[in-house]
Amino acid sequence: MTDAAIQYALFGRLDAKAFPFVRAWENPNLSEIIGAAAGAMVVIGAVALVTLLTWKRWWRPLFLDWLTSLDHKKIGIMYIVIAGVMLSRALIEAVLMRTQQSLAVNAPGIVAPEHFAQLFSTHGTIMIFFMAMPFLTGLINYVVPLQIGARDVAFPLLNSISLMLTAGGAGLVMISLAVGEFSTGGWSGYPPYTETAFQPGVGPDYWIWAITLSSLGTTFSGLNFAATIYKKRCPGMHLTRMPLFCWTALCTSILMIFAMPPLTLATALLALDRYLGFHFFTNDLGGNMMNYVNLFWLFGHPEVYILILPAFGVYSEVISAFSSKELYGYKSLVIATMAIGVLSFTVWLHHFFTMGQSANVNAFFGVATMTIAVPTGVKVYDWIWTMFRGELRFTPPMLFSVAFIMTFVLGGITGVMLAIPPIDFVVHNTVFLVAHFHNVLIPGLLYGMIAGYQYWFPKAFGFRLSEGWGKVSFVCWVVGFYLAFMPLYVLGLGGMARRSQALFDPDYQPWLLVAVIGAFILLAALATLFVQLWVSVRDREHNRVPVGDPWDARGLEWSIPAPPPEYNFATIPRVYHLDAFYWHKARGDAYKLADAYDDIQIPKNSWVGPLIGGAGAVCAFGLVWHIGWMSLLGFATAWLAVIARSFVRDTHRTIPAAEVKATEARWLALAARTRPVSRQLEESSANLGLAEPFPPEVAA
Amino acid sequence: MSGLQLKHIGLNLRSSDELEPGEAEIGLYGFWIFLMSDAVLFALLFAIYGTQLAATAGAPGPQAEFKLGSAFVETLILLTSSLTFGLSAIAMKYDRTRAGLIVWLCVTLVLGLTFLGFEVSDFATMFRDGATPDRSGFLSAFFALVPTHGLHVTAGCIWIVVMLAQIAVYGTDARVKLDLLKLGLFWHFLDIIWIAIFSVVYLQGKLG
Incomplete structure (x- = not known):
């Protein structure tokens, strides 16, 4: 065996050139140094984390209390932590890209074309698969079992496996910063460009396997949530008594079950092409890249609704709670949600109108796409009617919801424009499209996730997040969004191609400068979220809401302490009405000791x-x-x-009934001696999580 | 009446066989969903195969490469293995001894392995003829679809071995019985996929 063969057997393709530090040392230009700095941040971050864990002696609690936990609440929180970390990275990349474009009008700018292509590929991949998906999966994980009166999801261990597969995928994307390079093929990774012939390096392989890990995790999550919602609802919780968030979670789960296999298959077949010389999507020997495009968007379009529907659910909960009213048009919202779920499988072709199929095919998919605007419009009106004549409180989650309605409608309208094939032919592949999908995904996903995070945070941790910083953050997110993306509509209509590393029309520059200012404001918005978290943790003693119902809200999740005990419900509740907890509060029979308590079985850590x-x-x-x-x-x-x-x-351990009863009695005693707070004072430290009884005429 | 009420699709256990109420119902339901997702995967593989039928690119095509006789034998073996698995499930539910269960599981395992042996030998012949997946889009699609089913059968065989080991360690406790129900669904599902493969790939390729 030669030395080269031994080295290949041990290290494969890995060599010194794989490390960006070496590349920057050998070829010290600005672009390589930026790459090395990003790699260094990963390494320094990892070292700092290990040091902190060792210094604070947090290794044991990290593993024993968190990573091995099968508690859906902890798994949900860990998902959202992943989302936060990945959001930070992908947002910094976005700022870097906009900086590059604003500088690179007839100039080289700061990052090389190859590097720029990696930036937009990782930005998209991370934002979809490792920010949006973990964020919504985390929220569903935390909230849905509480809302349907369950002690956990249907398959707690599978839940942990899903989380860890997603984390593994996210880890792989992070490692690609410090070892090797990432794909330059965009988040959709179209072959034949991503085939070995054009990208022989490791980039597309990182993309393929990170996506594969994440899509397996997501398939299992969808399965788990669907089984949970169908089979684990408490007595009396009929499907039509579920909070709307559960409906959207159900619809998203169904979409996950059906839409993730096409993605898994697309990446697997691409891997067969790259690793074993198959010819699925190559230019020669009978390969057909349109098969990839069809597979990818068979996943990709339902994916859009996987992302947006849970946010719609959050808005439904938030708007109802902070308008102090029952949700308007509950049934129409449910029907609209399910209609969107079905229609989402009939529109995938609008992602490639320009690929040469006949006009009639395009017309069909164009009309199908426009049809989706109808149920979405129904939803918008329902939310507005929910607010109508309600007692509105503009807390941060509510502010995000209102900003969503305004902004999302704009994005929806440009979506209907793009659904018209002739218009799509004109603006195809320009930043008009980039502006459109950010205009739907930022309000339609990110605002919703942030709103949900702020809304349920007190439930999860027992104290409120600072509303002041929440409002600062809100202003930054909204102003930043409009400044960053409205110029892209103009630029797109002016013909600026998306994913351009350099530009040659000086007329673009003023708009690009506005966009980059917006990008920096969005970065500030993210920073204020972290400041908010830090300030709120620091001041947590003043913001505690131990009784558990800080917003005078409606679902079962608010009927238990904050933070909830690991078994969620001391006794499994019985539901008689929509908005189950509110109904009990209105009748004055909330916070009552049960007649009897039973031993509770909960899954052991694994x-x-x-x-x-x-x-x-x-x-x-x-x-x-x-x-x-x-x-x-x-x-x-x-x-x-x-x-x-x-x-x-x-696999299970038992919590004795006596312990359950004692814990419950302590909490009920606390509730009994707590002074209720009126809705007007809910943003003050007088809010201890017990809502003041309200005049019956507002009860609706 | 409760004895006649089905809690989930397929063979139900007796209620005394459950570890905790609702366990079978939820577990089997989840497994059905998994199979549904797997079915989507196979459906797409079939669709890809369909689009690539003509993409032989000068490499050997279906007429030259498919052996209907061997595929028919494989079909018979796999269908018989579904029957023997069904017999093992009935033995599990009704027999007091474990002998029937173990014997039928072993027969199923042998049939599964025989099927795999035939399939591998088919592939080896194709490879000898130069019909390798890197030759054409058609052969790529063939070698994605049929071996994916083969890998599933392999997983099923490993699962049978694991279940035999569990029966040896734990007897037939509730967990073992529930897992055997899931394995049964998996095994019959693979049969259905194979029928589609036999019709769409082999019959169409040879006679169509």
Whole structure:
């Protein structure tokens, strides 16, 4: 065996050139140095994290209380932590791209074309798969079992595995900053450009395996949530008594089950092309890249609604709670949600109107696309009618919801414009499209996730987030959005191609400068969210809401302490009406001791989830670098963990009824001696999580 | 009447066989959803295969490469294995001893492995003829669709071995029975996929 063969067997394609630090040392230009700095941030961040964990002795609690936990609430929180970290990275990349474009009008700018292409590829990939998906999965995880009166999801261990697979994928994207490079093929990774012939390096492989890990995790999440919502509802919680967030979560889960397999298949077939020389999407020997495009958007369009529907659910909850009214048109909202879910599978072709199919085919998909605007419009009117003559309180979640309605309608209108094939032919592949999808996804997803985070945070941690900083953040998110993306509509109509690293028309520059200012304001908006978190944690003693109902809200999740006990409900509730908890409050029989308490079985912690996630990431890393032994090791470990787990019988532990009863009695005693707070004072420290009884005529 | 009420689609256990109420209902429901997702995957593989039928690019095509006789034998073996799995499930539910269950599971395993042996030998012949997946879009699609089913059968065989080990360790406790129900769904599902493969790939390729 030669030295080269031994080195390949041990390290595959990995060599010194893989590290951006080496590349920057050998070729010190600004673009390489930016790349090395980003890699350094990953390394420094990892070292700092390890140091902090060691110094504070947090390793044990990290593993024993969090990473191995099967509690849906902790898993939900961990999902949202991943989303926060990844959001930070992808937003910084966005700022870098806009900076580049504003500088690069007839000038080289600061990042090289290759580097710029990696930036837009990681930005899109992260924002969709490792920011939006974990964020909404986290919220669903935390909230849905509480809203349907369940103690956990249907399959707690599978839930942990989903989380850890997603984390593994996110880790892989982060590692690509410090080892190797990422794909330059955009978030959709179209072949033949992503085939070996054009991208022989590791970039597309990182993309393929990160996406594969995440899409497996998402498929399992969808399965888990659907089973939870269909099978774990408490007595009396008929489907039509579920809070709207549960409906949107159900619809999203169904979409996940049906829409993730096309993505898994698309990336798997691309991997077969790249690794084993298959010809699915190559230019020669019978490959057909349109198969990829169809597969990708068979996933990609339902994905849009996977992203947006949970946010619609959040808005429905928030607007109802802060308008102090029952949701207007509950049934129409449910029907609209499910209609959107069905229609989402009939429109995928509008992502490639210009690819040469006949005009009639385009017309069909154009009309189908416009049809989706109808149920969405129904929803907008329902939210407005919910606010109409309500007792409105403009807390941060409510502000985000109102900004969503205004902004999303604009994005929807440009969406209907793009659904008209002749218009699409004109603005196709310009930043008009970029402006459109940011105009729907930022209000339609991000605002919703932030609103949900602010709305349920007091439930999860027992104290409110600072409303002052929340409002500062809100202003930044909204102003930043309009400044950053409205200019792109103009530029797009002016013919500016998307993903341009350099530009040659000086007329573009003023608009690009406005856009970059907007991008920086959005970065400030993210920073204010972190400031808000820090300030709120610091002042938590003044903001506690232990009784658990800070917003005089309506669903079952508010009927338990904040933070909730690990078993959620001391006794499984019985539901008689929509807005179950509000109904009890209106009748004056909330906060009552139950007649009897039973022992509660809850799942024990398990190492299987972290093991499978870690092994999955190791396997993927080995595949990226063609390190055979490493991939086999990861693959075998993951499956052996599954088999070994199937032999474990002692999977539950019991919390005795006496303990449950004592905890519940302590909390009820606290509720009894707590002074209720009126809705007008809910943003003050007088708010201890017990809402003041309200005059019956407002009860609606 | 409660004895006649089905809690989920497919063979139900007796209620005394459950570890906790609702466990079978939720677990089997979740597994049906998983199979649905897997069915979408196969449906797409079939669709890709359909679009690539003509993309032989000068490499050997279906007429030259498919052996109907061998595919028919494989079909018979796999369908028989579904029957024997069904017999094992009935033995699990009604027999007092475990002998029937174990014997039928072993027969199913042998049939599954025989099927895989035939399939691998088919592939080996194709490889010898130079019909490898890197030759054409058509062969790529063939080698994505049929071996994906084969890998599922392999997973099913490993699962049978694991379940035999669990029966050895734990007897037939509730967990083992529930897992066997899921394995059964998986095994029959693979049969249905194979029928589609036999019709769409082999019959169409040879006679169509």
